Amino acid sequence: MNRNTKDLSDTYWRSSDIFRSIFDEIGKVIVGQHEAITQMLIAILCEGHALIESNPGLGKTLTVNTISQVLDLKFNRIQCTPDLMPSDITGTYVVEERGGGKEFRFEPGPVFANIVLADEINRASPKTQSALLESMQEKQVTVGNETYRLDKPFFVLATQNPIEMEGTFPLPEAQLDRFLLKINLDYPSFEEEDEIVERYTRNVVPSVGRILTRNKLLELQTLVRDVPISGEMKKRAINIVIQTRKDTEFIEFGASPRASIGLILAAKARALINDRNFVSEEDVVNMAYPVLKHRIILNFESQRKGITLEHVIDGIIKHAKIL
Amino acid sequence: MYDDIGNISRALHRYRFYYKLADFITLTLLLYALSYYFNVGSLFPEYIEYYIVDAISLDEVLVMALSILVSAVLVIILYLTKPVIDTIGVIESRYEWMQERFKAAYDTRNEDNVVAADLRNQVTFKLKDVDVSSFLNRRHLLTRIMVSFVLAILVTGLLTTQIHVDITPEDITALMDELGGKLPESTLLSRDNQTNSPGEGLDEETYGETSIASIEGENVELLIIPGVGTSVTIRHAGHDDEVQFVPSQTYPVDVVSSDAADESYQLLQQLSIPDKDLIREYAIRQSQQ
Numbered sequence: 001m002n003r004n005t006k007d008l009s010d011t012y013w014r015s016s017d018i019f020r021s022i023f024d025e026i027g028k029v030i031v032g033q034h035e036a037i038t039q040m041l042i043a044i045l046c047e048g049h050a051l052i053e054s055n056p057g058l059g060k061t062l063t064v065n066t067i068s069q070v071l072d073l074k075f076n077r078i079q080c081t082p083d084l085m086p087s088d089i090t091g092t093y094v095v096e097e098r099g100g101g102k103e104f105r106f107e108p109g110p111v112f113a114n115i116v117l118a119d120e121i122n123r124a125s126p127k128t129q130s131a132l133l134e135s136m137q138e139k140q141v142t143v144g145n146e147t148y149r150l151d152k153p154f155f156v157l158a159t160q161n162p163i164e165m166e167g168t169f170p171l172p173e174a175q176l177d178r179f180l181l182k183i184n185l186d187y188p189s190f191e192e193e194d195e196i197v198e199r200y201t202r203n204v205v206p207s208v209g210r211i212l213t214r215n216k217l218l219e220l221q222t223l224v225r226d227v228p229i230s231g232e233m234k235k236r237a238i239n240i241v242i243q244t245r246k247d248t249e250f251i252e253f254g255a256s257p258r259a260s261i262g263l264i265l266a267a268k269a270r271a272l273i274n275d276r277n278f279v280s281e282e283d284v285v286n287m288a289y290p291v292l293k294h295r296i297i298l299n300f301e302s303q304r305k306g307i308t309l310e311h312v313i314d315g316i317i318k319h320a321k322i323l
Numbered sequence: 324m325y326d327d328i329g330n331i332s333r334a335l336h337r338y339r340f341y342y343k344l345a346d347f348i349t350l351t352l353l354l355y356a357l358s359y360y361f362n363v364g365s366l367f368p369e370y371i372e373y374y375i376v377d378a379i380s381l382d383e384v385l386v387m388a389l390s391i392l393v394s395a396v397l398v399i400i401l402y403l404t405k406p407v408i409d410t411i412g413v414i415e416s417r418y419e420w421m422q423e424r425f426k427a428a429y430d431t432r433n434e435d436n437v438v439a440a441d442l443r444n445q446v447t448f449k450l451k452d453v454d455v456s457s458f459l460n461r462r463h464l465l466t467r468i469m470v471s472f473v474l475a476i477l478v479t480g481l482l483t484t485q486i487h488v489d490i491t492p493e494d495i496t497a498l499m500d501e502l503g504g505k506l507p508e509s510t511l512l513s514r515d516n517q518t519n520s521p522g523e524g525l526d527e528e529t530y531g532e533t534s535i536a537s538i539e540g541e542n543v544e545l546l547i548i549p550g551v552g553t554s555v556t557i558r559h560a561g562h563d564d565e566v567q568f569v570p571s572q573t574y575p576v577d578v579v580s581s582d583a584a585d586e587s588y589q590l591l592q593q594l595s596i597p598d599k600d601l602i603r604e605y606a607i608r609q610s611q612q
Binding site (some may be wrong): 229278 | 426
């Protein structure tokens with residue numbers, strides 16, 4: 001074995017306990033939303049980013065903040081508004097007096113964190129969106145002539161409000177493709193909401209402890225890429241993505257090869273979280289929805305008929321099975 | 324892992340060879356039994372006089388060789404259509420735990436990391452529990468053996484008793500001609516199990532159950548064979564019309580005898596009415612063939 005095998009082996013053997021502890025700890029603060037939390041962890045493990053679409057008040061910020069605390073990561077939040085400037089995100093040079101003289105010092109912006117929550121990203125101007133999305137892709141920030149590398153791990157969770165579209169700048173398709181997953185947060189059930197009310201109407205606010213160190217998280221990210229996948233399953237994943245480009249009955253634009261990479265990586269991460277040392281068909285099928293949802297654009301006819309993305313992806317998964 | 328897969332793969336190929344052999348033996352015996360019974364050896368009359376050993380003539384050897392050849396070709400075709408043995412797939416289908424794991428472990432056999440190594444170790448360990456003999460389809464094999472046994476007894480019986488049908492290609496042609504000639508008559512004259520003895524069934528009117536036929540087309544030629552009647556009733560929905568029969572130009576009703584047959588015609592005229600009818604019926608049958 002050509003890596004620091006001992007550390008990775010140790011992390012691998014403990015991975016099942018680690019994930020169980022993470023979910024238990026997050027569960028102390030967040031009620032329900034298990035699938036959404038799993039998908040956020042998958043995005044982090046794949047070194048990807050996630051786009052959350054949910055109505056207000058469903059605990060997006062709380063969830064991300066809790067995850068960052070449990071994973072011992074630095075968390076920053078950016079509230080996007082139309083007047084937000086790129087330098088408000090990336091940082092800027094400030095003049096500082098030192099030893100009687102004045103010099104420029106770089107003041108890092110909120111993007112210099114491990115987990116960044118870009119709230120209502122579609123309210124920011126396209127210029128600011130581009131600055132953020134560039135740093136997401138390159139994992140570095142260039143200000144003036146200097147390039148600053150962002151700390152690892154780096155994970156951006158951007159949110160969009162699906163009900164208020166006025167005064168927004170919807171993300172272009174090319175930029176949506178940079179998000180590994182699109183996560184939907186649903187309203188809690190009666191029992192879950194009852195539990196939420198019970199927890200947050202007391203004097204003691206639930207809190208969480210640190211479960212993982214930053215280095216362990218980086219090791220888990222390495223392990224995810226090592227999860228074995230059979231050739232057959234790889235073909236299945238690629239066929240699903242290719243089918244989005246072939247299906248002209250419902251789809252205007254299909255997913256790019258970046259989706260194939262994302263789907264296989266996400267399936268690997270899901271397998272590891274579920275204590276499996278191989279990628280199962282269940283992983284590929286499950287991850288196809290969050291990976292493809294924001295990468296497919298339905299044609300006018302489908303939208304007119306009220307066909308949903310889930311319905312189209314269902315059909316694609318079934319069709320890709322028999323290819 | 325590779326040794327185990329190799330062993331299982333060899334066993335699976337061996338089992339397939341057993342199935343092929345069993346199918347081949349069964350098919351050869353069946354073909355030989357049929358060939359012997361239907362006297363296929365008569366196709367090689369020129370070899371009957373040649374003997375290889377005391378009691379075996381060359382035509383019998385040829386029949387046996389033909390049976391072997393045909394069954395070999397059939398078995399080859401049968402097994403060519405079957406998929407190539409996928410050892411991993413076969414094991415995965417039998418052992419639920421192996422599903423997806425085995426393929427993933429095998430496809431990543433060259434990867435050098437802790438997760439792939441762990442999966443390989445698990446699969447290798449579980450492979451020890453794989454019972455190779457469980458892949459042998461005993462029912463398939465046993466059925467073939469039993470059928471072969473029965474056929475072997477049958478062939479021995481046929482050879483001992485020398486029972487076979489002395490049928491020649493000419494007999495088969497004649498039989499087919501006969502069958503082909505009877506069919507129209509049976510539909511026209513022998514409805515409802517009414518039998519025709521010589522002289523019967525040649526009344527002026529066609530008899531039998533009324534049946535409704537639907538005929539479509541622009542120019543439909545209605546032909547009544549001479550001697551079976553003079554008219555045909557066409558029923559349209561709601562009313563009956565009797566249409567007089569108009570003789571066809573192609574098949575004139577009148578009997579035109581040749582000069583050469585004139586003498587025979589004179590003889591025919593002297594025959595009694597039943598005999599005339601019998602001859603007429605024969606002529607009708609011949610005209611229908």
